[in-house]
Amino acid sequence: MLRRRMLIMLGVVLLIVLVLGSYKAFSIYQQAQQFSVPKPPISVAAAPATERAWQNRLPAVGSLKALQGINLSLEVAGTVKAVQFESGQKVKLGQPLLQLDSDVETALLGTALADLGLAQVDYGRGSQLVGSQAISKGEFDRLTAQLARIKAIVAQLKASLAKKSIVAPFSGTIGIRQVDVGDYLASGTVIATLQDLSSLYADFFVPEQSIPKLALGQKVLVSVAAYPGQDFEGSISAINPKVEDTTRNVMVRATLANPDGKLLPGMFANLQVVLPNPRNEVVVPESAITYTLYGNSVYVVAQKKAEDGQPQLDAAGQPTLIAERRFVETGERRDGMVVISKGLKSGEQVVTAGQLKLTQGAVIAISPDKTIQAEQNSRPAR
Incomplete structure (x- = not known):
């Protein structure tokens, strides 16, 4: 009787082991089937590398100064008898501004x-x-x-x-007045600022090795944070004949017109000195470049080759596209574009979005890059 029970228990255990083994084998089979199914292509955006006339520019930063600008102050002490201007008023040369007792x-x-x-x-x-x-x-x-x-x-x-009186030494716009009638003013007290805003100076520094690239009358594009996307055109009017000992930079002054009075003295300015002799360069969207410590690279769209060297076709009969990583040498960046000096030819397509999902040889599918299209539509013509 005991022997019979043991045989029954042993049969039950063997049955359970067979069931579990079958379930595990079926699960491994399903996983193997999943791995054997080809992965769907990775959706990326791409844009062609284009060749265009590229005019190099020398970037710099500086500040704006008025053509003429002073702080109006008194040479002698006294009590204010009359204030003859309003804050923000435009005044003429020789116009009375303040009278002391x-x-x-x-x-x-x-x-x-x-x-x-x-x-x-x-x-x-x-x-x-x-x-x-x-x-x-x-x-x-x-x-x-x-x-x-x-x-x-x-x-x-x-x-x-x-x-005992102050008159305007030149025509311009007077600032906010700092005194009132009846105030006793010591000598040297500033009553207001006077700025000639008809034209402005943009003072900036460039490295000493850039001196051969500069010349009087050279075109300069100025932009300020107050008016994003808008450039104000000026020209180089003076180059300092001395290199600064501490920084080895040279001070340069550009003059630009300000007929609408948009620009104000003291504004921080981004400048680009337009260099002569434009050249044809291969450029790509800046989003296509992957910057690393080992070098800059792009993913180039290529066709997958079969063993016989012919393009491999997908289920729709179209060439299968893959991503090939290629290291390139980059140059100047401007308006969302980057110059490629080495490693890429005009007409080749590069991936502009979705690079983080890619590896070498990954199968890809190209979709429109809406970001680049929106930038091109919103960017002003230059």
Whole structure:
């Protein structure tokens, strides 16, 4: 009886083992079938490498300065009697801007003018009397000296009186006023800023090895953060004849018109000096480049070859496309494009989106790159 039970238990165990083994074998078979099924192609975006006339540019950064710009301040102390401008007003050359209390100087000038009149009368009478020898030559010399001294006093008082007021030294736009009527101002107090915004200077530095590329009158494109995508055209007006000892850079000044008054002094500017002699270069979208420590590379769209060397066709009868990684030498970048100086030919297609999913030889399917199309539609013509 015991032997029979043991045989039954052994048969049950063998049956369970066979069931589990069959299930495992079926699972391994299914996995093998999945691996044997070809992977679907990876969807990527691609764009052709094109050859175009490329005008090299020398990039730089700088700041904008007014053609003429000063802080209006006083040479003498005094109390403000009248403010003759409004903040942000456009003023003309010689226009009165501020008047200090000048009652004391005016009274002194009146006294000096009275003395001057008497001195002129004495001098005129003396010039007649000295001719008839009614007075001595020494007395006439004293009258002459007295007239000259009083004239100098009058000129001095007029100069002091003139310093009690401020007039516009040039035409421009005046800033926010810093004083009010009745304020006592010490000498040197700034009352406002005056800027001539009709034209602007853009001062920037370039490395000393770039000096041979620069010339007076050379075109410069200026852009500022306030107006993204807009370039303001200027030209090089001066090159400093000295290299800075600490940085080995050379200061360059460009002049640009500002008829609409959009640009303001002090703005940070990105500049591009347009270099002469454009050349034909192979360019690709910047998104196609993969930057690594070992070098820059692109994925080139190629046709998969069969064993006989002929293009391998897919189920639809079209050539099977694969991605081939290729290392390239890159050059200048501008407007979303990169110059390829070595490693790529014009007309070859490169992957512009989806590179992270790719490996060497991966099968791919090309779909439109909507990002590049949107950038091209929104980018202004240059």
